[in-house]
Amino acid sequence: MTLAELPLQAESPITGLEGDPIVVARLRELGFIRGELVRLAGRAPFGEPLLVEIRGATVALRKREAQCVRV
Amino acid sequence: MRTSVNASGGFAEKSSDEKSSLNTGVVALVGSPNSGKTTLFNWLTGSRFKTVNYPGSTVEHSVGTTHARFGGPLSVMDTPGTYSLDPKSPDERVTHQAIFAHRSFGSARLVVSIADATQLWRHLLLTKQILEAGFPTILAVTMNDLLNEKGETLDTEMLSRELGIPVVLIDGRLGGGVQELTDAIREELGKGFAPKRVTTVEAAWTPEKVERTLAETAKIAAHAIRALPPKDQREAQKLTARERTRQLDRVLLHPVFGLILFFGLMTALFSSIFWAAAPAMDLVDQSLSWIGESVLNLNPENLFFQFLSGGVFASLAAVLVFVPQIFILFLGIILLEDTGYLARSATLIDRPLSKLGMGGRSFVPLLSGYACAVPAMMAARTINSPKERWLTLFVVPLMSCSARLPVYALLLAFLFHGGSAWMAGLALAVIYIGSLVVGAFAAMIASRFLKGDDRSFFMLELPVYRRPHPMMVLNQAWMRTKSYVLRAGPPIFTFALLIWVATTFPNFRTEDPTERLNTSYAGRLGQVIEPIFEPMCGDWRTGVGLISAFAAREVFVSSLAVVFHVADGEDETTMQDSLLTKMQEAKAPNGYPLFTLASVLGLIVFFMIALQCLSTVMVAARESGGWKFAIVQLAVFNIVAYVLAVSIVQGLRALGIA
Numbered sequence A: 001m002t003l004a005e006l007p008l009q010a011e012s013p014i015t016g017l018e019g020d021p022i023v024v025a026r027l028r029e030l031g032f033i034r035g036e037l038v039r040l041a042g043r044a045p046f047g048e049p050l051l052v053e054i055r056g057a058t059v060a061l062r063k064r065e066a067q068c069v070r071v
Numbered sequence B: 001m002r003t004s005v006n007a008s009g010g011f012a013e014k015s016s017d018e019k020s021s022l023n024t025g026v027v028a029l030v031g032s033p034n035s036g037k038t039t040l041f042n043w044l045t046g047s048r049f050k051t052v053n054y055p056g057s058t059v060e061h062s063v064g065t066t067h068a069r070f071g072g073p074l075s076v077m078d079t080p081g082t083y084s085l086d087p088k089s090p091d092e093r094v095t096h097q098a099i100f101a102h103r104s105f106g107s108a109r110l111v112v113s114i115a116d117a118t119q120l121w122r123h124l125l126l127t128k129q130i131l132e133a134g135f136p137t138i139l140a141v142t143m144n145d146l147l148n149e150k151g152e153t154l155d156t157e158m159l160s161r162e163l164g165i166p167v168v169l170i171d172g173r174l175g176g177g178v179q180e181l182t183d184a185i186r187e188e189l190g191k192g193f194a195p196k197r198v199t200t201v202e203a204a205w206t207p208e209k210v211e212r213t214l215a216e217t218a219k220i221a222a223h224a225i226r227a228l229p230p231k232d233q234r235e236a237q238k239l240t241a242r243e244r245t246r247q248l249d250r251v252l253l254h255p256v257f258g259l260i261l262f263f264g265l266m267t268a269l270f271s272s273i274f275w276a277a278a279p280a281m282d283l284v285d286q287s288l289s290w291i292g293e294s295v296l297n298l299n300p301e302n303l304f305f306q307f308l309s310g311g312v313f314a315s316l317a318a319v320l321v322f323v324p325q326i327f328i329l330f331l332g333i334i335l336l337e338d339t340g341y342l343a344r345s346a347t348l349i350d351r352p353l354s355k356l357g358m359g360g361r362s363f364v365p366l367l368s369g370y371a372c373a374v375p376a377m378m379a380a381r382t383i384n385s386p387k388e389r390w391l392t393l394f395v396v397p398l399m400s401c402s403a404r405l406p407v408y409a410l411l412l413a414f415l416f417h418g419g420s421a422w423m424a425g426l427a428l429a430v431i432y433i434g435s436l437v438v439g440a441f442a443a444m445i446a447s448r449f450l451k452g453d454d455r456s457f458f459m460l461e462l463p464v465y466r467r468p469h470p471m472m473v474l475n476q477a478w479m480r481t482k483s484y485v486l487r488a489g490p491p492i493f494t495f496a497l498l499i500w501v502a503t504t505f506p507n508f509r510t511e512d513p514t515e516r517l518n519t520s521y522a523g524r525l526g527q528v529i530e531p532i533f534e535p536m537c538g539d540w541r542t543g544v545g546l547i548s549a550f551a552a553r554e555v556f557v558s559s560l561a562v563v564f565h566v567a568d569g570e571d572e573t574t575m576q577d578s579l580l581t582k583m584q585e586a587k588a589p590n591g592y593p594l595f596t597l598a599s600v601l602g603l604i605v606f607f608m609i610a611l612q613c614l615s616t617v618m619v620a621a622r623e624s625g626g627w628k629f630a631i632v633q634l635a636v637f638n639i640v641a642y643v644l645a646v647s648i649v650q651g652l653r654a655l656g657i658a
Helices: A021-029 B016-024 B037-045 B090-100 B117-133 B144-149 B156-163 B178-190 B207-224 B241-252 B257-275 B277-298 B303-320 B323-339 B341-355 B360-369 B373-382 B386-398 B402-415 B421-449 B470-504 B513-518 B521-528 B530-536 B540-548 B555-563 B572-585 B597-609 B614-624 B627-654
Strands: A011-013 A037-043 A050-054 A057-061 B002-004 B027-031 B062-065 B075-078 B110-116 B137-142 B152-154 B167-169 B225-227 B460-462
Touching: A021 B207, A037 B241, A057 B117, A057 B241, A057 B341, B027 B037, B027 B090, B027 B117, B037 B062, B037 B075, B037 B110, B037 B137, B037 B178, B037 B470, B090 B373, B110 B117, B110 B178, B117 B137, B117 B144, B117 B156, B117 B207, B137 B156, B137 B178, B144 B152, B144 B241, B156 B167, B156 B207, B167 B178, B207 B225, B241 B257, B241 B341, B257 B277, B257 B323, B257 B341, B277 B303, B277 B323, B303 B470, B323 B341, B323 B360, B323 B470, B341 B360, B341 B460, B360 B373, B360 B386, B373 B386, B373 B614, B386 B421, B386 B614, B386 B627, B402 B421, B402 B555, B402 B572, B402 B597, B421 B597, B470 B521, B470 B540, B470 B555, B470 B614, B513 B521, B513 B555, B521 B530, B521 B540, B530 B540, B530 B597, B530 B627, B540 B555, B555 B572, B597 B627, B614 B627
Parallel strands: B027 B075, B027 B110, B110 B137, B137 B167
Antiparallel strands: A011 A037, A037 A050, A050 A057, A057 B460, B002 B062, B062 B075, B152 B225
């Protein structure tokens, strides 16, 4: 499953990253690494971007970017 | 003392300040967006110089000298926020270049790495990269108050031992720790290490290494942050900033309320750009024309005094009259940014804008475009995707910038002469919304011509909501307005002077201003190109107005006044009325009235689309990295504007509407 498919408010550890190398590199720099817990906190109006919580920080991600995060 | 240095050339100026720092080296502040880097820079320089980050914001680096109260002067440099030393957008490249290979400083002598105490593990990744590159480094930790609020505290000595570098706590609100930081910088510089050989490191930072380092920094952060003893803990029921933020976001990012609030806030910001700025603009305009007239009256016959009045002071007015609007716009953006709402606005608008090939990061450039395209195009540097950035740069000049306002005011006053004021106001609103629609169409069409290589990403951190510090916000708005005037002012001023020359010579001795203009270079050019304006129902006089509008669009109004011989000496309040009467009486060469419903509508459409601002063309060339983009943009907008204006005039005529 990817982060984009995570049910609302559900929390799950990251199992890996895949996809566009630049997106993946930035995700990693933002702290999206294996083992970190992520939670889908909500969605912006129009359904996108997704609001993702990671270690107390909130990051807005487009669906395509969230699909790079396996959970 | 500060100097804003332009990263890619352009209007950059060098001061003696910078030259002296060549010898001592520059201390660079480097940190993630929203890490409090720019606030620290403001405290250090005492200038409150702001180059904010996140859209709209620090897109260039600024160099300043530390305030005298911190001891001997140190040159410090603020840089655009970056998450790593592996740049992924033009603003991050500015930072990379500024610390590794600045064109006048070389590599930074020392780097102050800034980290948010609540995001320590993540921000230490950048610190580690800076250290590995070989820079002498000091860690400055901000947002410690938010950590305390959570009932935690940072052990700086432990952190310093773990990292092997000095660590200083900075209180961004009160400026605490700044003295300690400057002392630490001096101590490090005083160790007299020959500047180490710094190397760019992005290749060395493999995915595995980033993961390993983050695991390590998480451990370091866990060691260094510990719970406060219970007696120091605040009452348990008090919400932390993070919890408050979560609650606020439930409303502010709500599918219904969030959008209503967003549009409400934008409407408020827009209307204040017009209504709140109007008195100040009138004041600037009137005082400069008063000075101009007084100077001219000293010796009306003398060319030099005419030059001072009609050239220098009028050109100065062309630059300064928009300062109140620019100030209010910057004030609004800084308020949005300092509260944390700006990142939410970008998030809210990301989806609609991505339908047009742009994204949330295009929001601030487009918003700024309503004041002036020059800072708007510079703000587009925060956009990482070349395609989104290209489209944003392309569309920005279509946003109804403040220089168009006087033109619309005159043309609408003509259309609704004697009618009620709200009709003209409504028409103005239609024009403004229309410019958004035109921009959307332009983006849609242009995105089809772009190659599909779309590697855009959004990924925006939403900072906690914080109460802004009023004095800091005001100071920052002022500093940014000042740097805008210094940056955009000289070209606008120069073009305005050139237009004065073109409309004054060669028959500058002629007493009659109308005669002088008619026989001037600009007037002759207008007559040569008159056939071009005939389909738009214009004649050479409209042409002269449109040519002078290249100095600044609002000059269209004053040059029409000259062409139609609206005498200056008349009562000020009747200036516009007398111009309107002259416009109504004006006849085209074929005997038809020159200004009709059709031809004025045509002019409005022309002004909505045409790219008449040479300063914008220059900035477009610089920001897009070449003249090709700027020239294509100039040609496309002016041709489309012309074709549309002609079709509207001719279409209306075909329908029997003159």
